[in-house]
Amino acid sequence: EIVLTQSPDTLSLSPGDSATLSCRASQSVGFTYLAWYQQKRGQAPRLLIYGGVSRAAGIPDRVRGGGSGTDFTLTIDRLEPEDFAVYYCQVYGTSPSITFGQGTRLEIK
Amino acid sequence: QVQLVQSGSEMKEPGASVKISCKASGYSFRNYPMNWVRQARGQGLEWMGRIKTNTGDATYAPGFEGRFVFSLDTSVTTAYLEIRGLKTEDTAVYFCAPRLHGSGMDWGQGTLVTVSS
Numbered sequence: 001e002i003v004l005t006q007s008p009d010t011l012s013l014s015p016g017d018s019a020t021l022s023c024r025a026s027q028s029v030g031f032t033y034l035a036w037y038q039q040k041r042g043q044a045p046r047l048l049i050y051g052g053v054s055r056a057a058g059i060p061d062r063v064r065g066g067g068s069g070t071d072f073t074l075t076i077d078r079l080e081p082e083d084f085a086v087y088y089c090q091v092y093g094t095s096p097s098i099t100f101g102q103g104t105r106l107e108i109k
Numbered sequence: 110q111v112q113l114v115q116s117g118s119e120m121k122e123p124g125a126s127v128k129i130s131c132k133a134s135g136y137s138f139r140n141y142p143m144n145w146v147r148q149a150r151g152q153g154l155e156w157m158g159r160i161k162t163n164t165g166d167a168t169y170a171p172g173f174e175g176r177f178v179f180s181l182d183t184s185v186t187t188a189y190l191e192i193r194g195l196k197t198e199d200t201a202v203y204f205c206a207p208r209l210h211g212s213g214m215d216w217g218q219g220t221l222v223t224v225s226s
Binding site: 032033034035037039043044045046047049050051052054056088090091092097098099100101102103 | 144153154155156159170204208210211212213214215216217218219
């Protein structure tokens with residue numbers, strides 16, 4: 001079973017900054033199997049990135065997914081107030097399991 | 110557009126059962142397996158398993174075998190999650206989520222199940 005470890009647990013930044021969130025897998029993962037979600041308090045998760053790099057509908061191009069192998073990143077440029085939330089990475093593996101990272105909280109500094 | 114509308118909050122006593130529904134529309138229901146995800150209060154996301162919507166074949170993640178049952182009514186494009194023998198630790202929000210975008214899932218709004226005596 002693949003384990004996903006996100007870092008940092010909490011990231012404190014200001015609006016206008018750039019955020020880089022990390023997701024490390026316990027074994028190599030094809031980047032097409034990786035997704036990222038944003039979750040705001042009291043809401044369902046929202047798909048941001050799928051296939052490692054593809055933005056979901058309505059997601060602005062200042063949100064980017066990247067990485068390969070065991071190390072993946074979500075980058076959000078020019079942070080806006082609505083970006084402050086919890087972010088999860090997720091991998092779709094074989095057999096047909098799905099695994100989530102523990103989440104990174106992006107908070108206003 | 111894709112819509113996933115889940116049934117409302119439930120409050121149950123320990124030992125009871127609950128059945129949550131997830132009404133899907135805006136996509137081909139039988140082409141995409143339906144996943145179920147649990148989120149306890151203040152915690153992360155936990156994949157419970159999935160049901161193939163073309164065959165009804167269900168796969169349960171470790172820890173979700175036995176008391177948790179996925180089912181379908183394809184005539185009304187609805188998936189169900191039943192939890193039997195409820196325990197206080199089952200208190201959580203439950204989400205349905207078809208994997209419509211390769212590795213990525215769309216999500217229902219969630220159903221809060223509270224188990225308390």
